[in-house]
Amino acid sequence: MASTDSEFVKAASLSELQAEGRKLVNRNGQAIALFYHEGAVHAVDNRCPHMGFPLTQGTVDEGVLTCHWHHARFELSCGDTFDPFADDVPTYPVEVRDGDVYVRPTPIRDAPPEEHWTARLRVGLEENLRLVLAKSVIGLDDAGALAEKPFRIGVEFGTDYRAAGWGPGLTILAAMQNVLPALREDDRRRALYTGLRHVASDCAGEPPKFDQPSFAVRDVGAARLKEWFRENVEVRDRDGAERTLRTAIETLPQEAVAEIVFSAATDHRYLDAGHTFDFANKAFETLDHVGFECADQVLPSLVAGLTTATRSEELSSWRQPVDLAAILETTYGDLPDYVADGEGETWTEPDGFVDTLLEDDPHAVVDALVEAVRHGATTEQLAAAVAHAAVVRVAQFSTANEFSDWNTVHHTFTYANAVHRATRRTDAWELYRGVFDGATSVYLDRFLNTPPAQIPAGDTDADPDACLSALLDAFDEEGEVDTTGRLVADYLAAGGDVAALQATLGEALLREDANFHTLQSLEAGFSQLALTDDPARRRTVLVAVARYMSAHFPTRREAEQTFRIADRLHRGEKIHEA
Ligand code: FES
Numbered sequence: 001m002a003s004t005d006s007e008f009v010k011a012a013s014l015s016e017l018q019a020e021g022r023k024l025v026n027r028n029g030q031a032i033a034l035f036y037h038e039g040a041v042h043a044v045d046n047r048c049p050h051m052g053f054p055l056t057q058g059t060v061d062e063g064v065l066t067c068h069w070h071h072a073r074f075e076l077s078c079g080d081t082f083d084p085f086a087d088d089v090p091t092y093p094v095e096v097r098d099g100d101v102y103v104r105p106t107p108i109r110d111a112p113p114e115e116h117w118t119a120r121l122r123v124g125l126e127e128n129l130r131l132v133l134a135k136s137v138i139g140l141d142d143a144g145a146l147a148e149k150p151f152r153i154g155v156e157f158g159t160d161y162r163a164a165g166w167g168p169g170l171t172i173l174a175a176m177q178n179v180l181p182a183l184r185e186d187d188r189r190r191a192l193y194t195g196l197r198h199v200a201s202d203c204a205g206e207p208p209k210f211d212q213p214s215f216a217v218r219d220v221g222a223a224r225l226k227e228w229f230r231e232n233v234e235v236r237d238r239d240g241a242e243r244t245l246r247t248a249i250e251t252l253p254q255e256a257v258a259e260i261v262f263s264a265a266t267d268h269r270y271l272d273a274g275h276t277f278d279f280a281n282k283a284f285e286t287l288d289h290v291g292f293e294c295a296d297q298v299l300p301s302l303v304a305g306l307t308t309a310t311r312s313e314e315l316s317s318w319r320q321p322v323d324l325a326a327i328l329e330t331t332y333g334d335l336p337d338y339v340a341d342g343e344g345e346t347w348t349e350p351d352g353f354v355d356t357l358l359e360d361d362p363h364a365v366v367d368a369l370v371e372a373v374r375h376g377a378t379t380e381q382l383a384a385a386v387a388h389a390a391v392v393r394v395a396q397f398s399t400a401n402e403f404s405d406w407n408t409v410h411h412t413f414t415y416a417n418a419v420h421r422a423t424r425r426t427d428a429w430e431l432y433r434g435v436f437d438g439a440t441s442v443y444l445d446r447f448l449n450t451p452p453a454q455i456p457a458g459d460t461d462a463d464p465d466a467c468l469s470a471l472l473d474a475f476d477e478e479g480e481v482d483t484t485g486r487l488v489a490d491y492l493a494a495g496g497d498v499a500a501l502q503a504t505l506g507e508a509l510l511r512e513d514a515n516f517h518t519l520q521s522l523e524a525g526f527s528q529l530a531l532t533d534d535p536a537r538r539r540t541v542l543v544a545v546a547r548y549m550s551a552h553f554p555t556r557r558e559a560e561q562t563f564r565i566a567d568r569l570h571r572g573e574k575i576h577e578a
C-alpha cells in the first residue's frame with residue numbers, strides 16, 4: 001500500500017469512486033466509508049456510531065448521510081448528527097492527488113480525547129442518551145480521566161437540573177463511586193455509567209433548580225443557624241431553609257453543617273421511609289469524594305426532600321396498634337438526661353444485644369437502647385448494632401412474603417446504614433433519634449422474618465472458586481434466593497477471599513438492569529462490611545446482599561447491551577459488517 005507521507009495512505013482511484021459514488025476501504029485496521037458527493041470526497045467511519053450498521057449501505061442525499069438501520073442522519077462533511085441518539089460519526093481527512101484519493105486513517109477530532117469525551121458526557125446527560133454516556137465513560141477512562149471527572153460532572157449536572165433536588169439518581173451515582181475500589185477494572189466503567197444514566201434519567205424533562213442566596217450576615221453562629229434551619233424545615237419553608245443552609249455552609253466547618261442537616265433529618269420519624277436521611281448521608285459522602293468546597297453545590301439539593309418528606313408519625317403503622325411515635329417522643333424528651341447519665345462511662349455491646357433489637361416487643365427495644373445510652377453507649381456503637389439488626393432482617397427475609405416486601409426490609413437497612421455512617425461524621429446527640437427510629441423500623445419489619453430464613457453456616461469443604469462460578473450462574477436464574485445465600489456462606493466458610501466475592505457480586509449487579517434499591521443494597525452491604533471485623537456479622541451482611549440481589553435477578557440486561565455496543569464501537573470492532 002503506497003502512502004504519500006507518514007499519515008496519509010492511498011485509498012482509492014478518484015475515477016472509480018466517482019463512478020461508484022461510495023467505497024469501503026480498510027486502512028490501518030479502520031473500516032472507512034468513502035463517498036463522492038456534490039463534487040467532493042468525504043471519508044467517515046463505516047460503523048454507524050449508533051449501533052455499528054455499515055454506513056456504505058446508507059443513503060446520501062443533499063449533503064446528508066442516512067443510516068438504514070434506525071435512520072440516523074449525519075451531515076456528511078463533518079459527521080455531526082441530526083439525531084443525537086446516534087452520536088456524531090468520526091470523519092477522516094482526505095486529499096486528492098494525481099487522480100487518487102488519500103485518507104489519513106486517524107479521525108478528525110475537534111479536541112483532545114479528554115476534552116472531547118467530557119463534552120460528549122455533558123451532551124449525554126442533557127439529552128438522557130445512555131449510549132453517549134457509555135461511550136463517554138469509556139473514552140474518559142481511556143484518556144486517563146476515570147473516575148473523579150465523570151463523577152464530578154454527574155454531581156454538578158444532577159444538582160443543577162432537578163428542581164425536586166437530590167433523588168435516586170444522585171444516590172446511585174454516589175453509591176457507585178463508593179464501591180469503585182471493590183470492583184474489577186471493567187466494572188468500574190459500568191458502575192459510573194450506571195450512576196450517570198440514572199442521574200440523566202432523573203433529570204430528563206424536569207425543571208432546573210434555581211438557587212436561593214445565603215444571608216449577607218456572616219456571624220450568626222452554629223447554634224442559631226441550626227435552630228433557624230430546623231424551624232424552616234419544620235414548617236416546610238424551602239426558601240428559608242435553603243438560605244439558612246447556604247449561610248451555614250459558607251460560615252461553619254463541615255462537622256457543624258453535618259450536625260445541622262442530620263438534626264433536621266431526625267426531627268421527625270423515619271422521613272420518607274428512610275430515604276431522606278439516606279440521601280443526606282449520600283450527599284455528604286459525595287463531598288468526601290469531591291471536597292467540602294463543593295458543599296454549596298451539593299447540600300442545598302437536600303432541602304426539597306427535607307421540607308416535603310412524609311413524617312412517619314403521620315402513618316397509621318407508627319400509631320396503631322402501638323403508638324410507637326408517642327413512645328419515641330417521650331423518650332426523646334428525656335434523651336439529654338440519659339446522655340448526661342452516661343457521661344464518663346464506657347459501654348460495650350453485651351451478648352444478645354442485637355437479638356433484643358429483633359424482639360417482638362417495642363418497649364424492650366426502647367428500654368435496651370435507653371439503658372445503653374445511660375451507660376455511655378455512643379451513637380456510633382448503637383447505630384452499628386441497629387444496622388446489623390436491619391441486615392439480619394434482610395438475611396432472614398422469608399420468600400413466602402409478597403415480593404414488594406423486600407422494599408420494606410431494604411428501606412430499614414439502608415436507613416440504618418446511613419445513620420451508622422452519619423454517626424462517624426458528627427457526634428450530635430440528635431443522632432440517637434436516628435438510632436431509635438431505625439430500631440423501631442426493625443421492630444415493624446418483624447413479620448417479614450416469619451418464618452425466618454436460616455443464615456447458613458457454610459461448608460468448610462466447599463471449593464471457593466466453584467462457589468463463585470455457581471453464584472454467578474445462580475444469579476442467572478429465578479428462585480435461587482436461598483441458593484445464593486448458601487453459596488456465599490460456603491465460600492466464606494471455605495476460606496474464600498472476601499475481596500474476590502465482592503468483585504463477583506459487583507459483576508453480577510452491574511450486568512443487570514438493577515433497580516435503585518438493588519444498587520443501594522450492594523453499596524450499603526459493602527459499607528457495613530467495611531465497618532465490622534466480626535466474621536459472623538460479615539457473613540450475614542454478604543448473605544443478605546446476595547439474597548436481595550438474587551430476588552431481583554435476572555433482568556433484561558438492556559443497559560448492559562448498550563454498554564457492550566459502546567465498548568465494541570470504541571475499540572473499533574465491527575458489529576454489523578460482514
Ligand atoms: S441508526 Fe445506524 S445503527 Fe442505528
